[in-house]
Amino acid sequence: MSTDARELSAAEKIKDESRFLRGNIGEELQQDSASFGKESIALLKFHGTYQQDDRDIRIERKKAGLDKAFSCMVRCRIPGGRMTAEQLVAQLDLCDELGNATLKITTRQTLQLHGILKSDLRETIHRINKINLSTLAACGDVNRNIMCCPAKRVGTVHEELQRLSQELTVALAPQTRGYHELWVTDLETGEKTLEGGGPPTKEEEPLYGPRYLPRKFKIGIALPEDNCIDIYTQDLGFLAVVREGKVIGYNVSVGGGMGMTPSAAKTFPALAQRMAFARPEQVVDVAKAVIGVQRDFGNREDRKVARMKYLIADWGIEKFRSKVEEYFGEALADCTEDDVHGFDDHMGWQEQGDGLWSYGLNVENGRLYDNDQVQLKAAFRAIAAELNPAIRLTSHQSIIFCDIQPEQKDRLLEIIRAHGVRLSEDTSNVRRWSMACVGLPTCGLSVTESERIMPKFMDQLEGPLAKLGMSHEKFTVRMTGCPNGCARPYNADLALVGQTKGKYRVFAGGALLGTRLNYQYKEKVAEADVPSELIAVFAAFKANRQDNETMGDFCARVGRDELERMAEEAPKP
Missing domain, CATH: 3.30.413.10 (Sulfite Reductase Hemoprotein, domain 1)
Structure with missing residues (x-):
């Protein structure tokens, strides 16, 4: 039975009628209300933001006859967690000026702001784009932030993995002009683009189509000796196969996913299964083929079982691989024997191989804040101003300061200690x-x-x-x-x-x-x-x-x- 012949879920209908993610977001941004409507809430996820409210004061506000204390969480797309010190400081500025004064490092190597009011949402996303970051596809039924080992190392292996994470990010990004119209163009030029400027053509989303994917989609890139990004929890994983210091290809795994609903026996967590081997030049097209199969055959009637892991559980890995090869256009080789056998969280001092050092600082649960005892934000501002390190975010919600000169090592630790922040060496396992x-x-x-x-x-x-x-x-x-x-x-x-x-x-x-x-x-x-x-x-x-x-x-x-x-x-x- 074709997708069109089945009864679509409510979420699918919203996407289908959204004019490529525009919906009524532009009109609602111009209204004085503190919250968005149901359809806009669903579409805003694709733009990198969720509407939330402060549940600590729900009852109190209800008793007072007040509506919920609505705000938005805004999440960035930062492939492999790589960013500059200047970008980090700009994010700290946003959390102080427009957010709730804290910044969260996520489990997918990115940053998210909390407490952004609807009236400040456009300015927030616009400013994120001004620092050459984006929120597009940080959430929603598309490929989300691509995870990759964040370690900075001299040599072709890590550079190749990180290059691939960027290449895939660009290749798999939604193509809708709606994001730019809503959050970028109008603030830069004053053009009246919030209404969307008419219906876009179907060619606007050659990979996703007007309904995008049935559910969220996650990709990770790892090394056998360093599975620091949890590759088997990803919908699609690329495990590097290295021979004589060179990446000759990737073992491709499919079907990971953690979410479940205990009351629904049809749902379950799953680890990805090894599917095939792809040469470096095949990877982008293999990724598109996997996404295409999930796009066309994933469940669009019941979102509880819409992740790709359920399609693979239903079909079996051999049938799924066969369909991927059909979409790819040729047969793929079998996986090599290479598999995960190590995990480095990259905390503490590590040599980069170029005479410089990286220092991984454990950030408990990823929360950046300042109080009377600990000043994480102030410490990071001071480090950025004095040392200007490259920044890497880890999948364990922590941060790595890169490109530290040997003579700067003691000074980095001095700054951290001076702000009451516990060093990684002083943190229990x-x-x-x-x-x-x-x-x-x-x-x-x-x-x-x-x-x-x-x-x-x-x-x-x-x-x-x-x-x-x-x-x-x-x-x-x-x-x-x-x-x-x-x-x-x-x-x-x-x-x-x-x-x-x-x-x-x-x-x-x-x-x-x-x-x-x-x-x-x-x-x-x-x-x-x-x-x-x-x-x-x-x-x-x-x-x-x-x-x-x-x-x-x-x-x-x-x-x-x-x-x-x-x-x-x-x-x-």
Whole structure:
């Protein structure tokens, strides 16, 4: 049955009638109301922004007869997390002048602003474009920010990966003129372009078409020895195959995705499957072929099962590969034996190979802020002004300062310390390898706390881990306020996922390398009981691990029931 013959979801109809993402956004931007209508909210995602409200004061405002405290989250598109110090400072300016005074490093190596009022939205996105960044396709049913190992290294391998992330970003970007009309042109020239200037031609979106994709789409590029971008959680992954210091091609994986709805058995998290090998010159067209298959065969009736992982689960990897080859125009080679076997979070000092250094600074949960104890924003402003480093953002919500001269190393650390910021070397492993989504109060999907409570949990875990002699252990602890999985919880060693108000599902048995899904260990764990539940798992691991076994490997080996028994019996610190 053709897509046109089926009943489209409401979201598909909105896209279909949007005039290539224009909709009524222009008209609504000129209105005095504090919020957008339903259709514009859906389309604004493609432009890089979500409408949200402050859920902490919903009840208070409702009692006072007031509407919700609406604002927008604005997310940038920053391929591979690469940006300049000047761009970072400009983003800090925006969060101070138009946002809620904080800036968030995301789990996809980009930045997002919170608290942007509707009346300031056009100025915000316009200013982002003025610093040669963009918000186009940072959200929405298109290819989103492309992840790539951010490490700065001399040599062709890292340069090739980072070049590819930029090439793919350009090749897979939506072509609609609507974005420029809404956010760029009118502010620069004063032209009256907000109404869209008439219906565009269908040729405006040669890759996506007028309905774009059935659901969001994510791409990552990694190295076998360094899966720092979690390649198997991506819809489409390119794992570099290197021979004699040269990238000869990529093992292509397809069908990753973290989101699920526990009440709907038809939904599930999935790791990508290895599909085929592509030579460097084939990669862009292979990506377009994969997107084309998802565009034409992905589910447009039910958004819960619209991600590409569900199409692959339905078809099987062989049928999917065959269809990709049909769209590509020729058969592809099989994957090589190369696969993920390492993970570097790039924290601390690392040599670049050109006589310069990079310093990775752990930023807890990616939140940049200033208060009486810690001044992260002020520290970054000072570093930018004095040292002007290249900036790289990591998939663990942290930052790398690049191109540091040997004689500047001490000065960089002095600036960081002077602003009350903890160095990566002074950060515990459990905190360093943890991350959390935004959660409450702004995310409309969150049912529990996430980012705001994760530091408290870390405080409560560090002491017991030290008493167990396990401070040196490396394992991931990830937390999300809902099952949508923005912090990639379902392949973590341990994870906390919001289930209902104040209660979490606990997952165990993933892997630091990101190559294995975990399982649900417990459910409806009260917020106050989370630390003790995790400490019991640590104690069970300490008492029952095999030689050189990791936390995730141990949990996967023993399974849920045995882990629960061991956790009850193990002596607690």
